[in-house]
Amino acid sequence: MQRAxxxxxxxxxxxxxxxxxxxxxxxxxxxxxxMRLGVAVIPVYTRHPVAMAQQALTVNQALQENLTL
Incomplete structure (x- = not known):
């Protein structure tokens, strides 16, 4: 990612x-x-919606709000 x-x-x-x-x-x-970072495919059926939302919010904060889920 650094190189890109x-x-x-x-x-x-x-x-x-x-x-x-x-x-x-x-x-x-x-x-x-x-740069903007995102996940192209993520298996949501294995995660509870609340846990998925918490992880996404945490990652978004770590990336200075540059995450696209």
């Missing part, structure tokens, strides 16, 4: 197909990046 930001990209989208949690990955890797 330096090269002038306006956004970076990360899908969650398998493996790492996309929201948590964006919170960690997107810190200090000046």
């Amino acid at each position: 930001s330096r090269e002038g990209f306006s956004g970076y989208w990360l899908p969650q197909a398998t493996g790492l949690d996309a929201l948590t990955t964006l919170a960690v890797a997107g810190s200090g990046v000046d």
Whole structure:
């Protein structure tokens, strides 16, 4: 993400197909990046709506309100 930001990209989208949690990955890797970040695919059926909203709000704060869910 740092490289994409330096090269002038306006956004970076990360899908969650398998493996790492996309929201948590964006919170960690997107810190200090000046671009819009978002999740392209996220399995909502495995999460309670309140827990999903809390995680999204937390990640959005960590990214200086640059998250698109």
